[in-house]
Amino acid sequence: MLRYPDIDPVIVAIGPLAVRWYGLMYVLGFAAAYLLVRRQARQFAWQQMLDQLDNLNLTLIFGVILGGRLGYVLFYNLPYYLEYPLEVFATWQGGMSFHGGVLGVLVSGLIYCRCTKLNFWQGADLYAVTAPIGLGLGRIGNFMNGELYGRTTEVAWGMIFPSGGELPRHPSQLYEALLEGLVLFLILWPLRTKPWQKPRNRNWPHGSLLAFFLIFYGLFRYLIEFFREPDPQLGLLLLGMSMGQLLCTAMLCTGLLLYWFLRQQQTTVLR
Numbered sequence: 001m002l003r004y005p006d007i008d009p010v011i012v013a014i015g016p017l018a019v020r021w022y023g024l025m026y027v028l029g030f031a032a033a034y035l036l037v038r039r040q041a042r043q044f045a046w047q048q049m050l051d052q053l054d055n056l057n058l059t060l061i062f063g064v065i066l067g068g069r070l071g072y073v074l075f076y077n078l079p080y081y082l083e084y085p086l087e088v089f090a091t092w093q094g095g096m097s098f099h100g101g102v103l104g105v106l107v108s109g110l111i112y113c114r115c116t117k118l119n120f121w122q123g124a125d126l127y128a129v130t131a132p133i134g135l136g137l138g139r140i141g142n143f144m145n146g147e148l149y150g151r152t153t154e155v156a157w158g159m160i161f162p163s164g165g166e167l168p169r170h171p172s173q174l175y176e177a178l179l180e181g182l183v184l185f186l187i188l189w190p191l192r193t194k195p196w197q198k199p200r201n202r203n204w205p206h207g208s209l210l211a212f213f214l215i216f217y218g219l220f221r222y223l224i225e226f227f228r229e230p231d232p233q234l235g236l237l238l239l240g241m242s243m244g245q246l247l248c249t250a251m252l253c254t255g256l257l258l259y260w261f262l263r264q265q266q267t268t269v270l271r
Contacts, residue, residue, distance in 0.1 A: 001168045002159045007144050025141035029134025030061060036130040044196050049123060052116055056109070060127070063108025064101040065091075071100010075243055076231055094147075098135075098221075099247040102214075121207035121262070125195055128213040129188040135217075136181015143173035150175075150227045164229075172228040179220040187216060205266040207258065214255030222248040 011019045034057050041049040049056075072095040073081045073088055081088050109127075113120040142148045149161045150170025158168030191212070194204035222245050230242045237243060 002157060004146060004159055004161045007146070009145050021144040022138075022141035025137040026134070029137045030057070032133040032137075033057075033127060033130040036133075037126045040126045040129075040192060043193075046122070048118060049126070052112075052118060056112055056116075056118070056123070059108050059112045060105050063104040063106075065096075065104070067104015067107070068096035068098070068101035071097030071103065075100065075247065077233055080233070099251065102251070119206065121205075121210070122195070125192070125206055125209040128210045129185075129192045131213060132181050132185035132188065136177045136185070139173045139177035139181060143171065143177070148173055149229060151229050153227075169229065170227040172224060175224050175227060176221070179224060180217060184213070184216055184220065188213060205262040207262045211255045211259035211262065214251050214258065218248040218252030218255060222252070 007021070009020050009022065011021060011024065013019070034053070037057075038050065038053055041047075041053065069088070069091055075097050077095070087093070105127075106124075109123065110120055112118070113123055146161050146163060149159075149164050150172030152158075152167045153170050154168070155170070157171065159171045160166065160168050188209060191204075191209060195206045195208055197204065225242050225244045225248070228242070228244070230236055234243050237246060241249070
């Protein structure tokens, strides 16, 4: 059994302003995505993406924040926010949904690409292979905040969290950082050149990497949810699944359908 390390979630505070580890993880994740997308755009000589990258990144940041917040409101605590609608804007109190953030990024990215004539599927691939870095850092931020911990356990590495009672729990944030972050990155990053190979590869249409991201993230997160404490206001839902597992099931199926659709579209074009 381990005790949660004494981690101050605030790095430095000046008056009412505070820099927190969790916020820093977000900044590092966005910065890593920006730099790696730029690197790929240069590698593939995609000048239009390079010209639009700054504005696209700002659009996606707005999309992930808005989508993440609205996703939490709709998926995890709608009755509360219907009763207290102004609390929707109290983001400093916490409450962000990854799945809502994904929807926000996809919608904002699609709108931006339509308006600027960028190829959405090509751009989605560039970002999909970089996303695990931000996800892994975000889960480390959750661990530093002592939040989103796991279910009670008797394993040797079970940890007592300050707000989790006296029983040891799975450090599920670290499981997520490993699978959703490091392992997912190691799966996707080596595949980044596949859709760009010439002559056109029937097995790797543009958008494939986005589909693989949805599939593998959905699978990894679904499995980790067995170790993660369900949200207290929801508990376990349909067929004993958590809300995270229900959303990951939809995510995994969406990834499979997307890959099938892209392959069908490519086959039609190549005929």
